[in-house]
Amino acid sequence: MATALAPVSTERDLRLDLFRGLALWLIFLDHIPSNAVSWITIRNYGFSDATEIFVFISGFTAAYVYGRAMRDYGFIVSAARMLRRSWQIYVAHVFLFAIYLAEIAYVVHSFDNPLYSEEMGVINFLKNPDVTILQALMLKFKPVNMDVLPLYIVLLLFFPPMLWLLLRAPSAALVASAALYTATWYFDWNLPAYPEGNWVFNPFAWQLLFVFGGWCALGGSQRLARWVESPVVRALAVVYLVFAFCIAMTWYFPTLAVYVPHRVGEAIYPIDKTNLDVLRILHFFALAVITVWMVPRNWSGLHSPLARPAIICGQHSLEIFCLGVFLSFAAHFVFTEVSNRILIQVVVSLAGIVVMSAAAALISWYRRIERRGPGPRPPAVTPGFAGGGAT
């Protein structure tokens, strides 16, 4: 097992960037409340949503990048880089929290309506800023739609030992991760939140997908290839996706709910996003099997100009994720202050994606000119040991 690190490819799998970019777009669309355009996002057609894609690919790329660092420069250097990244995400989270505070304060002070006296009480938490802001800095306060970053911070913080294990005994690492997931369900582990409750994305559960992504990056996907490409698995994936689609339809057409046998309902509900329900994982796996089938690594479309915007967004995921959260606030502001006509919703959603892509292009440009500057060039991508999916 210790030699499971055979180099398998020399260039980054663009599919990872493409699908992470697409996931970022979907997360942006889903974060705009009452957005008609969010009807196109995958969460409406099955159990899992863009979060699974994002976490899996983040685990994959983290293992790919930091795994190489760990092999070349050792544990300490690689762990230090992960800590630095984790700190950057923390700062980004606090920045978003400041924007959130500005929004909430604006809404409550500019809007008075007897229908909503209850909802306006949402500002009450600011009556104790000493407590609330400290809790937010400790990642215990849960502003809406800002739960992914704390999850990512914690996952990265604890990734160094896991990566160490993944590099030496990948199977053991995966088993350990699955054991933690199982124990979490069994013992109800989660991190506490403020004022009450727990984290929206339970890191003890979601680490499974992150570690699985890392395992795939470090050679696991080659081992899985035989399974993923088997017609039986593909057929099962299709059947499962159709099943999930039918169940999802009953959420939107309540009259269909009577056709779901009581026993099936008892078995599947509630589909727990906080603890990464098994149904959600399976749905993500089924989607992944079909995606790997439909989009091979050497797919020509990956180099088409049409795929370019999503790919560059995926390459700068932290910046684009944060921008997306901000843009979703802004889009919602337009809907309530200007107009929520369908046309406006479509235009605003598209404009958001264009802004995200333009920002990603700008960041890429900055990186390029920085590399061109005086001083030693940062090491270019060296042949790594990442593999993506089939072949």
Place this chain on the structure above:
Amino acid sequence: MRVRLASLLALIGLCGPVLPLWAAPPAECLVGQQQTEHIFDLPNVARAITAKKLDVLVVGAGSSVLPGPNGANVAYPARLESALAEALPGVTVKVATDVAPRRTAADMVRTLPKVLAADKPALVIWQTGTVDAMQAVDPDQFSQSLDQGINIARNAGADVVLVNAQYSPRTESIIALGTYSENMRWVALQHEVPLFNRFRIMREWFDTGTFDFTNATNKLDIAARVHDCIGRLLAELVNEAGKPHVNGGN
């Protein structure tokens, strides 16, 4: 949107034959969508209607009342009472309330036995979800409170109708109702309790321009019309689900 349109057409087709023949709500209240998630019978209501005396208890938080000295009279519990009385001639209808702002589902469950003992209603209309979402109560705990409340009410001989959070476009990006609404829908289905989908109805009024919920105002006029409609639609649901002949087969 196409999906919603399709569902709307499908529902109009399905609901067409059972449209009530009695005094219908004013046109502005009408919604294309069916206002309940699932139609389940209300046997205790049916018995109460047969006995010509229907006592209803509305348990709720801040969105079940309107501010001001006249607030309680124009809020939906009072409107429900008069709509039910109109729809059920010869039946003595009384709607009592146990409503106070900033209460979570668990808070309401705590006082429920006492209120039930005092009022002995045939039906409990339970509005909840908003405060739990605002305080980020653990969603599992929220579901458990709903379970408890429904069981307590049923053991006291009352049917239950759940009412979910109201649609509030301005605070949508601040208050995450999602999980709470989903849990509520699932608990309702499990217990075979009708869920009055206030969120979806108000959303539709907003989308179609019937009511504008983004105006900053301190006047009660629009709020009163909204509550009037909610009261009437609730009455329609109670009347429909509690029709004695619907329960004939029981």
